Structures are given as C-alpha cells and as structure tokens.
Amino acid sequence: MTTASVTPVIQAQGLEKRFGRVHALAGLDLSVSAGEVHGFLGPNGAGKSTAIRILLGLARATGGTARVFGRDPWADAVALHRRLGYVPGDVTLWPNLTGGEAVDLLSRLRGGTADKAAYAARKKRLVEAFDFDPTKKGRAYSKGNRQKVALIAAFVTPAELLILDEPTSGLDPLMEAVFEGEVHRAAGEGSTVLLSSHILSEVEQLCDRVTIIRSGRTAETGTLEQLRHLTRTEIAFASEGMSPARLAAIPGAHDLTVTGGRVRFTADTDGLPAVLGALATLAVRGLTVAPPSLEELFLRHYGDRPAEGASPGAGIGTGTDAGHRPGDAAS
Amino acid sequence: MTALRILLGQRLRRDRLQLLFWIGGTALLALFAAVAVAQSYGDPVARDQILALAISSPAILVLRGLPQGGGLAAFVFFEIFTYLALLAGLMSTFLAVRHTRGDEESGRAELVEATPAARTLPTVATLVHGIGANLVLGLATAAALVLGGLELRGSFVTGAAVAATGIAFLGVGMLSAQFLRTSRGANGLSVALVGLAFVLRGFGDALGTPTGPLEMTSAWPSWLSPIGWGQQTSAYTSDTLIPLLLSLGLAGVCLAAVFALQSRRDSGASLVAERHGRADARPALSSAFGLAWRLQWGTILAWAAGGAAFGYLAGTLASLVQQAAGSDPAIVGTLESVAGAGGSLTQTLIGALFAFVGALAAACATQTVVRMRQEEAAGTAELLLSTPVSRGRWLAGYLVLGALAVLIVLAASALVAALGLLSAGEDAARIGDAFAAAAAQLPAALVYLGVTALLFVLVPRAAIAAGWSLVALGIVLGNFGGLLGLPQWLRDLSPFTHTPVVGGSADAGGVLWLSAIAVVAIGASVVLLRRRELGTA
Numbered sequence: 001m002t003t004a005s006v007t008p009v010i011q012a013q014g015l016e017k018r019f020g021r022v023h024a025l026a027g028l029d030l031s032v033s034a035g036e037v038h039g040f041l042g043p044n045g046a047g048k049s050t051a052i053r054i055l056l057g058l059a060r061a062t063g064g065t066a067r068v069f070g071r072d073p074w075a076d077a078v079a080l081h082r083r084l085g086y087v088p089g090d091v092t093l094w095p096n097l098t099g100g101e102a103v104d105l106l107s108r109l110r111g112g113t114a115d116k117a118a119y120a121a122r123k124k125r126l127v128e129a130f131d132f133d134p135t136k137k138g139r140a141y142s143k144g145n146r147q148k149v150a151l152i153a154a155f156v157t158p159a160e161l162l163i164l165d166e167p168t169s170g171l172d173p174l175m176e177a178v179f180e181g182e183v184h185r186a187a188g189e190g191s192t193v194l195l196s197s198h199i200l201s202e203v204e205q206l207c208d209r210v211t212i213i214r215s216g217r218t219a220e221t222g223t224l225e226q227l228r229h230l231t232r233t234e235i236a237f238a239s240e241g242m243s244p245a246r247l248a249a250i251p252g253a254h255d256l257t258v259t260g261g262r263v264r265f266t267a268d269t270d271g272l273p274a275v276l277g278a279l280a281t282l283a284v285r286g287l288t289v290a291p292p293s294l295e296e297l298f299l300r301h302y303g304d305r306p307a308e309g310a311s312p313g314a315g316i317g318t319g320t321d322a323g324h325r326p327g328d329a330a331s
Numbered sequence: 332m333t334a335l336r337i338l339l340g341q342r343l344r345r346d347r348l349q350l351l352f353w354i355g356g357t358a359l360l361a362l363f364a365a366v367a368v369a370q371s372y373g374d375p376v377a378r379d380q381i382l383a384l385a386i387s388s389p390a391i392l393v394l395r396g397l398p399q400g401g402g403l404a405a406f407v408f409f410e411i412f413t414y415l416a417l418l419a420g421l422m423s424t425f426l427a428v429r430h431t432r433g434d435e436e437s438g439r440a441e442l443v444e445a446t447p448a449a450r451t452l453p454t455v456a457t458l459v460h461g462i463g464a465n466l467v468l469g470l471a472t473a474a475a476l477v478l479g480g481l482e483l484r485g486s487f488v489t490g491a492a493v494a495a496t497g498i499a500f501l502g503v504g505m506l507s508a509q510f511l512r513t514s515r516g517a518n519g520l521s522v523a524l525v526g527l528a529f530v531l532r533g534f535g536d537a538l539g540t541p542t543g544p545l546e547m548t549s550a551w552p553s554w555l556s557p558i559g560w561g562q563q564t565s566a567y568t569s570d571t572l573i574p575l576l577l578s579l580g581l582a583g584v585c586l587a588a589v590f591a592l593q594s595r596r597d598s599g600a601s602l603v604a605e606r607h608g609r610a611d612a613r614p615a616l617s618s619a620f621g622l623a624w625r626l627q628w629g630t631i632l633a634w635a636a637g638g639a640a641f642g643y644l645a646g647t648l649a650s651l652v653q654q655a656a657g658s659d660p661a662i663v664g665t666l667e668s669v670a671g672a673g674g675s676l677t678q679t680l681i682g683a684l685f686a687f688v689g690a691l692a693a694a695c696a697t698q699t700v701v702r703m704r705q706e707e708a709a710g711t712a713e714l715l716l717s718t719p720v721s722r723g724r725w726l727a728g729y730l731v732l733g734a735l736a737v738l739i740v741l742a743a744s745a746l747v748a749a750l751g752l753l754s755a756g757e758d759a760a761r762i763g764d765a766f767a768a769a770a771a772q773l774p775a776a777l778v779y780l781g782v783t784a785l786l787f788v789l790v791p792r793a794a795i796a797a798g799w800s801l802v803a804l805g806i807v808l809g810n811f812g813g814l815l816g817l818p819q820w821l822r823d824l825s826p827f828t829h830t831p832v833v834g835g836s837a838d839a840g841g842v843l844w845l846s847a848i849a850v851v852a853i854g855a856s857v858v859l860l861r862r863r864e865l866g867t868a
Contacts, residue, residue: 077721140605
C-alpha cells in the first residue's frame with residue numbers, strides 16, 4: 001500500500017489513439033492520485049470515453065503510456081479489474097436478464113459477494129436509495145434505469161478505483177443527489193474516483209481536481225481553485241446613472257457591456273481589490289460579483305467568445321448570464 | 332400518399348440486399364431443381380420408381396410433397412415446392428416483424444409515428460412492401476422454372492402458389508408482432524407457425540390416400556396449412572388456383588386483426604404483457620459461461636428439438652423403407668443410386684438423414700458463437716469485460732457452450748432415432764448405427780464452431796453475415812450438391828462432404844482434416860482475441 005500512495009492511481013502520459021486517420025487522442029496527460037475525486041471534462045467527442053476504454057484495457061493506445069495502479073491496463077486487465085468498478089456512458093443490459101440479476105452477475109464476477117449477507121444488505125440499501133425496481137427485464141428499462149443498474153453494481157462492491165463515464169446523463173435531479181451522496185461515501189471509504197462528465201455543477205460539487213480535455217489533448221489540469229485563478233471574476237451592477245466616462249474609470253475592466261439595464265464586465269482575479277475600490281467610489285447599486293465558474297472555464301476553452309482584449313462597451317458579450325449561479329455575492 | 336411513398340422507399344432501401352438474397356436464392360433453388368431433375372431423373376422409369384417408393388413409405392412424403400403422376404414437371408413440383416413455399420414463408424415473416432415490432436422495440440417507430448405518418452401508415456407501408464416482395468418472388472420463381480425448361484402455365488401457377496403462401500405468412504408475421512413485445516419473440520412465434528404449416532402438410536400428405544398408381548390426395552391436415560394449400564394447386568397437372576383463395580383469405584383475416592388490434596393498443600405495448608422476473612440471480616449465473624448459457628439455452632433446446640425431429644424421421648423411415656424395399660429389388664437399386672451405396676440400406680438412409688442433423692448442429696454452433704458479436708455491438712460485452720473476466724475466458728465460455736450445444740443436438744437426434752428404431756422392432760445393432768451416425772457429424776460441426784469464432788475475432792463486423800453464409804454454402808454444396816449435379820471439387824469444399832458415412836468405407840482422412848481445422852481455428856481464435864481490442868457497433 002505504501003507504493004500505491006506514492007505512485008498515482010492513474011498516470012497517462014502523451015496518450016495517443018488513432019482510428020485510421022482520426023486522432024481520437026493526441027497526447028493526453030492525466031494523473032489521478034490515491035483518494036482523490038478527479039473530474040474529467042470535455043465536450044462530446046473530445047476523447048473521454050476512448051481514454052477510459054484504454055484505462056480499462058478494452059482498447060490499446062497507439063502511443064504514449066498509461067498506467068493504472070502502476071500497471072499496464074492492456075497487459076494486466078484482469079488483475080486491475082479486481083480493484084475497480086466501472087459505469088459506462090451508454091449502459092446496455094442483457095435483454096432477458098432482470099436488473100437485479102445483472103447486478104448480481106457483475107458483483108459475483110468482481111468477487112464482491114463472498115460475504116452473502118453483507119452483500120445482500122448493501123444491494124438492498126442501494127436499490128432503495130436509487131428507487132430501483134430490480135425485477136424488470138433488461139429490455140424494459142429506460143436509459144436512466146439502465147444507468148442505475150450499472151451504478152448499483154459499481155457501488156455495491158467496494159472498489160479502490162471507480163471509473164464513471166458520464167454516469168448521471170439519464171438521471172433526474174433527485175437521483176443525481178443520491179449519486180453524489182454515494183460518490184462522497186465511496187471517497188470517504190478511500191476510493192479514488194475518475195468522473196467523466198459535462199455536467200459542470202456536478203463536477204464542482206464533487207471533484208477535488210479537474211482535467212479538461214479538448215480534441216484528444218489535455219487543455220487544462222489542476223484543482224478547481226487553480227483553474228479559477230486562470231479566469232476572471234464576473235461583475236455586474238445597475239447601469240442607471242452610469243455614463244461611458246464614469247465606467248472608463250474602472251481599472252482592468254474587460255469585455256464591458258451595457259445591456260438590459262445592467263453593466264457587466266470581467267476582471268482578473270489579481271486586479272480585484274483595485275476594481276472593488278473603484279466600484280465603491282462609483283456608488284454602484286445591485287452589485288453582483290460571481291467567482292469564475294467551471295462553465296466559464298469550459299467556455300474559455302470551447303466557446304466561440306472572442307478570447308482576449310475585446311474593447312469595453314463594444315457589442316454584446318457572448319459570455320454566460322451570471323445571474324443565478326451558486327456562490328453569487330450580492331450587495 | 333407522399334408519406335406512404337417515403338416509408339415504402341425507406342423499407343425498400345433497408346431491405347434491398349436482404350430481399351435480393353431471399354428472392355435470388357429461392358429462384359436459384361427452383362432453377363437448380365428443374366435442371367437437376369431433368370438430368371438425374373430424365374428417364375420416366377426412374378421417376379416412377381421413386382414415386383412408387385415414396386407412396387409406399389410415407390416418411391419420404393413428409394420431406395417432399397404430394398405425388399401427382401410421373402410427368403417431369405409434376406415431379407419437379409413434388410420434389411421442390413414445399414421448400415420454395417417454406418422459404419417464402421420465412422422471408423415474409425422476418426420482413427413483417429422487422430418493419431413492425433422490430434422498429435417498435437428499438438424505438439425507431441416512435442420517431443416515425445410522431446410525424447404525420449402516425450401509427451397506421453407504417454403498418455400499411457410494411458403490408459404493401461411485403462406483398463410487393465412476394466409478387467416479385469412469385470414472378471422470379473416462375474421465370475426460373477420456365478428457364479429450367481418447364482411449361483409456362485404450370486410454372487406461373489407454381490409462382491402464384493409461392494407468392495400466395497408468402498402473403499399468408501406476411502399476415503401471420505404481422506399478427507405475431509401485435510402479440511409479443513420483442514422482435515425476437517415475434518420471430519420465434521412466426522417461425523414456429525411456418526414450421527407447423529410444414530409439418531401439418533407433411534402429415535397430411537403422409538396420411539393421404541393413393542388415387543392412382545403414382546398419384547395421391549392429401550388427408551385433412553394438409554388443408555390446415557398454407558403450404559398445403561399451395562401444393563393443392565397441383566401445378567403442371569390440374570393447374571387450379573382456387574386453393575390459393577384460402578391463403579389470401581388467411582392473410583385478410585390476419586390483417587383485419589392486425590389493424591383492429593393496433594388501433595386499440597399503445598405504441599410499443601403488446602397483447603402478451605412482459606412478465607417480471609427474479610430480483611436476485613440464481614447461483615449458476617456467476618461466470619462468463621453461466622451468462623452465455625443463460626442467454627442461449629432456449630435457442631439451443633430449439634435446435635435440439637429440430638435434431639430430435641430428424642432423428643425421429645431417421646428412426647421410422649429406415650424401417651419403413653426396409654419393409655418396402657424387401658419386396659421390390661428395383662426400389663433398392665434406385666435408392667442406392669440416389670443415397671450412395673455402402674453398408675445396408677437402413678444404414679444408408681440413417682446416414683442421409685443424419686447429414687441434415689449435422690447441418691442443424693453446425694447452424695446451432697454458429698448461432699452460439701455469433702452471439703458474441705451481438706454482445707460486443709450492443710455494449711454488454713464491455714460491461715462484462717470491465718470485470719475480472721479476460722477476453723480469452725469470455726471466448727472460451729462461448730466455445731465450450733457451442734461444443735456442448737453441438738453435443739446436445741446430436742445426442743437428442745440419436746436418442747430419438749434409437750427409440751424409433753427400437754419401437755419399429757429393429758435389432759440393437761441399428762441403434763449403434765444411429766449413435767455412430769450422430770457422432771460422425773461432430774467434426775464438421777466443430778469446424779463451424781472454430782471458423783465462426785475466428786471470423787468473430789478477425790472480421791467482427793462481417794462475422795454474422797459471413798458465418799451464416801458459410802453454413803448455407805456448406806449445406807448447399809455438401810447436402811444438396813449431388814441433387815444439384817455440382818462437380819465433385821465444388822462439393823469437396825463443404826465440411827459436410829467429408830463427414831464419414833456409417834457402414835461405408837471409413838473416411839478417416841476426412842475426420843482427421845476436419846478435426847485439425849477445428850482445433851487450429853479454435854486455438855487461433857483464443858490467441859488472437861487476446862490481442863484484439865473490444866470493438867463497438
């Protein structure tokens with residue numbers, strides 16, 4: 001166990017995967033340490049699922065290295081699979097097996113049913129928590145319910161590593177909350193979690209560190225705090241009584257727009273004290289200061305908004321509406 | 332009308348290759364039969380002998396048809412019509428289910444039903460599409476028979492009978508699709524009904540009464556079967572189309588029920604409701620093999636039932652022929668020229684029928700293994716292989732199951748054949764023959780097991796089509812090569828050609844080669860799958 005705590009649980013360097021001429025992965029770096037919940041972000045087609053298939057030893061990398069628990073996932077797939085649980089992005093079930101049977105089958109294969117009574121209790125708890133009917137045939141389940149089968153099977157057997165590929169894309173908000181609770185519980189028991197997602201609030205809620213990938217490459221990686229530092233804080237206040245001349249006095253204001261009775265601009269995190277001072281002298285009303293959300297990080301990498309240096313007051317900003325975000329500071 | 336045209340165009344486009352194979356294959360079978368009969372039984376005396384033998388031993392009638400005199404064309408109709416009708420029935424039921432329940436199950440139908448096409452129009456389009464396919468099938472069959480040198484009038488009556496049978500089963504297939512929730516279930520039910528039609532006709536003809544030296548009329552069970560109705564047209568002799576009204580009537584009744592039921596039920600729902608199952612798995616469901624068995628045992632038992640049916644035929648037919656032939660040496664001569672000499676007559680007949688059991692076992696092995704590709708494409712294989720199950724172990728589970736399935740099919744047929752022989756008062760040595768004949772089929776069936784597994788590893792996307800094509804090719808070249816007058820080198824390509832004949836000269840070389848190919852293919856598939864990535868759809 002001492003080696004496990006030193007070497008990262010997942011370590012990928014320069015990972016490449018070509019399908020003919022298509023580069024699904026073109027130099028992915030990913031490092032997940034023991035005990036952390038790691039968000040794996042990227043839009044559809046960025047290569048998240050391909051990377052996960054390589055980490056599971058279902059596909060072979062055409063370049064770079066991948067190590068899980070320090071071992072080659074292609075060569076040592078079976079040994080690694082004893083230590084991990086997996087939820088695929090698109091769960092399909094055996095049409096004539098019931099959901100309960102599928103959970104039992106997967107758990108038995110993973111060796112999680114040795115203590116029958118304990119297993120039955122864990123299964124019962126999860127079936128109830130996810131409000132799941134285990135007696136229906138696989139073909140009769142909706143997408144969300146198929147996902148529940150894979151989630152229950154993943155959580156019912158304790159795993160050192162959980163690889164979850166967009167696990168909540170078919171769940172309703174209530175079930176998402178249950179899912180988040182289960183991830184917290186697993187992490188609390190010492191599991192390492194790799195959570196691929198494009199639901200940003202989920203990642204913000206759960207993850208310690210995040211890797212953002214784009215077109216098969218790592219675009220950004222770090223803790224949420226580190227990533228936030230890279231982006232600007234969004235500030236807005238009522239435009240009543242403001243003139244362009246007065247607004248020009250705000251130091252370090254980027255992408256300043258006046259629309260719908262609100263002045264909006266962004267400011268570098270480092271320059272925030274000076275900006276706040278200027279706002280005090282302007283005696284602004286209805287002030288909101290929003291920390292950079294993951295959504296903005298995301299849009300910074302993928303959105304079509306002009307990258308840097310757009311002139312203040314020019315046109316309509318394509319940034320997102322900062323009005324209803326958790327963590328808004330209103331005055 | 333525009334919507335109907337679009338839906339029809341989509342069906343044609345989706346089916347264009349599949350229907351080409353069904354229609355082309357059926358027409359080719361008709362053409363080959365016409366040509367081969369003219370070649371092998373050009374002599375009226377030989378035809379008369381065969382018909383006399385058939386009338387004296389009803390089990391032959393089950394596998395052929397209703398004798399209507401010794402004319403060349405009437406003999407062709409006797410030999411091949413039931414099989415043409417069987418193919419038309421299968422083509423039509425698969426077509427019906429594919430475009431109705433199949434689409435509903437996959438959710439595609441919902442997309443279409445949300446457009447102004449609504450719920451009824453897709454069904455109408457399937458009906459028009461199916462009737463069109465059967466009309467083309469009838470015309471192609473008639474044209475093939477004319478090309479084979481048979482009279483125009485009778486050939487078109489045959490074509491009409493084939494088309495009418497197909498249309499009757501189109502209705503049956505569409506009705507099955509209303510009843511069951513899955514296309515698998517609907518296909519299973521309608522294929523069983525096609526099989527029932529074949530068996531009813533077989534019994535009706537076997538129990539028929541001779542009306543002349545070489546003619547018979549059917550007993551009543553034939554009149555319960557669409558295939559029987561087609562046969563009652565007596566093409567090339569009395570050429571009457573009136574029985575086909577029964578086929579069209581059945582189609583009409585089925586379709587009226589289809590539209591009545593569909594207007595009353597929800598989209599995606601079925602008359603037979605889906606049952607709930609166990610919340611916890613049985614202890615057996617705890618390994619890759621356990622899963623493979625659970626997924627396929629029903630299918631394997633169905634193949635075994637088919638094997639048992641052939642075993643029953645072999646058991647009863649052999650003793651019947653023995654009695655008939657005992658009184659007429661001319662029949663013995665004719666029969667040996669057909670089935671191949673060597674050993675006693677009973678042994679020869681058992682061998683000939685067990686060749687079909689071998690084909691069933693090979694088909695069963697193929698179906699067992701191609702399931703892996705279906706699992707891979709669906710994504711369930713990914714779920715399985717993310718647990719501590721290696722790819723090699725996964726494949727091994729299916730290979731063991733495939734081998735077991737082959738043994739089950741062969742054992743079922745041998746057992747039933749032995750019981751048939753015993754009840755007919757044959758001595759115990761004949762029972763040994765039945766088991767030897769079944770065992771002789773093992774190497775060829777295992778070749779199919781290994782080769783299909785290798786196809787799955789090397790060309791996953793093409794594996795299902797290629798696997799089944801090889802089975803069909805092997806049966807045509809090996810089991811029908813003689814009847815079709817194909818050259819020996821072509822027949823030698825089929826594994827079934829090298830199956831040893833019980834009581835004949837031992838073909839040890841063939842057994843060795845088949846076993847070697849099977850072992851190498853199985854070994855190579857296990858080794859190569861370890862190096863292959865898991866694919867997706």
